[in-house]
Amino acid sequence: MWAAAKRTARFAVTAKWQLATLKWRLILIGIAALVLFLVILVVGILDTLTGVQNEQPTDVTFNTAGGLQVSDQVLQYRGLVESELSKHGLAEQTNLVLALMMQESGGHGNDPMQASESKCGRIGCITSPEESIVYGVEHFASVFERANRDVQLTLQSYNFGGGFIDYVQQNGGRYSKELAISFSQMMYQRVKHTGIYRCHRPSAVQHGACYGDIEYVDAVLKYLAPVAVADGVITKELLSGLRSPLAIPLNVTSRFGWRVVFGQRDNHTGIDFSCTPSDTIHAVKSGTVIYSGNRGPYGNLVQVRHDNYITAYAHLSRLGVQTGQQIEAGQALGYCGTTGRSSGNHLHFEIKTSEWSGHIDPAPVFGL
Ligand SMILES: [Zn+2]
Missing domain, CATH: 2.70.70.10 (Glucose Permease (Domain IIA))
Structure with a gap:
């Protein structure tokens, strides 16, 4: 009887100790979650700050045959991009495609045009930059024609997929940032259960527009140097x-x-x-x-x-x-x-x- 009581008591102590451990674990998890939250918050704020610094005026006239500010890794593909574009009669779009490549990859890796999904519907099926450029340019050319050579619509569709062209055509026929945001919001509602889409940019979070990149057009065009500064100083x-x-x-x-x-x-x-x-x-x-x-x-x-x-x-x-x-x-x-x-x-x-x-x-x- 004493032994049994002692055993019960020991069990109670163990249970109490386990409960205490559990409590500490919960507290630790809580602290970890808080730290993670703070890190995300700080990174988000830094992101916003650098985003603001990097922002280019969007009202400058861009000249797709004009200047280009991209990395040497991208520039090494100029000849190849130009010759692939010539096959589609679009050699004059070389700088635009190089700017697009800069945004996609900075010219790094085996798939600098990120053309794998348009080639085979999944990531990773392209094994060389040459293959990437052949398929990437082909995809660009088809989007460019479908978008009636509208540069902004072409770029946003390269990022969103061809569905965006239909969407724009059903909604007035002209690209606008507002249409890009509403398309992204709509698509995000459809696909968010998959968990593979997440908001990178604060502006996307703000709009709940987490499908694709709603800032894609500006992001690419900033690599095309304006012909002249638009602030009236150098015209x-x-x-x-x-x-x-x-x-x-x-x-x-x-x-x-x-x-x-x-x-x-x-x-x-x-x-x-x-x-x-x-x-x-x-x-x-x-x-x-x-x-x-x-x-x-x-x-x-x-x-x-x-x-x-x-x-x-x-x-x-x-x-x-x-x-x-x-x-x-x-x-x-x-x-x-x-x-x-x-x-x-x-x-x-x-x-x-x-x-x-x-x-x-x-x-x-x-x-x-
Ligand atoms: Zn120099």
Whole structure:
């Protein structure tokens, strides 16, 4: 009887101890959940902040044959993308497709166009970048034609699937961000039980538009550099009729914009043209020399102020003008060189609204 009572007591103690452990476990799970929640919250806030910083003005005129700011990984596929597009008579859309590839993959991996689903309905059936580009371009071309060559509708449909074209045609026939949001909301209601769709962007969460990416159009178009800054400081008119900075044909060795150098993303604020030390560098327009001297990584640098903008000519071997001098369009400023942070003779050329900011892509200005 005593033994039995003792046993019961021991059981009670064990049960009580287990209950206590359970309580602690629940508390720990609670704390873990709270920490997770806070992490998600902080990441979300950071995401929103960087999202705001990265936001580009959406009212700039984009030129699909104009400038492009993509990684070198994407640029290495230019030839292949262009030749595949030519098969569909769409070679002039090369930059648009490269911008799309930049958004899809940054040019990384075996399926840089993320074309696997359009090829075989599932992820992972494409095994090489060449295959990805063949199927990705084919898919792009078919969407582009179905969308009546509407660039925004094409891009959003590349992300959402062809159903979006039908949806737009049933709702006025023109792409709008509102239609993209309502389509995403509708589709999300249909597929959310699968659990494979989740909201990445705060704006998508806000609208409950978690199917696909409602910001896709802007995300792709931001890689297409505007022909001119739309804020009225540098306009297309101001940039028309510029002389070439070199007497030899312009050969671009490095483009403007984000590029990846030794695995680091680096913003190239100008464009590089190949040249030799015997080549003179010419002012693209008349103006005033506001700087002629040596400036660190730029090496020997000449900067010329024109009416509303500045042009810069860097890495020169010799300088031929002085600060304060008035110069004519086409006047020689110095000689091609490799001074400063440079690994060979070339001209680094910039167009910008002020000495340290407002850089634009010079390529479209010279039809490159
Ligand atoms: Zn450069």
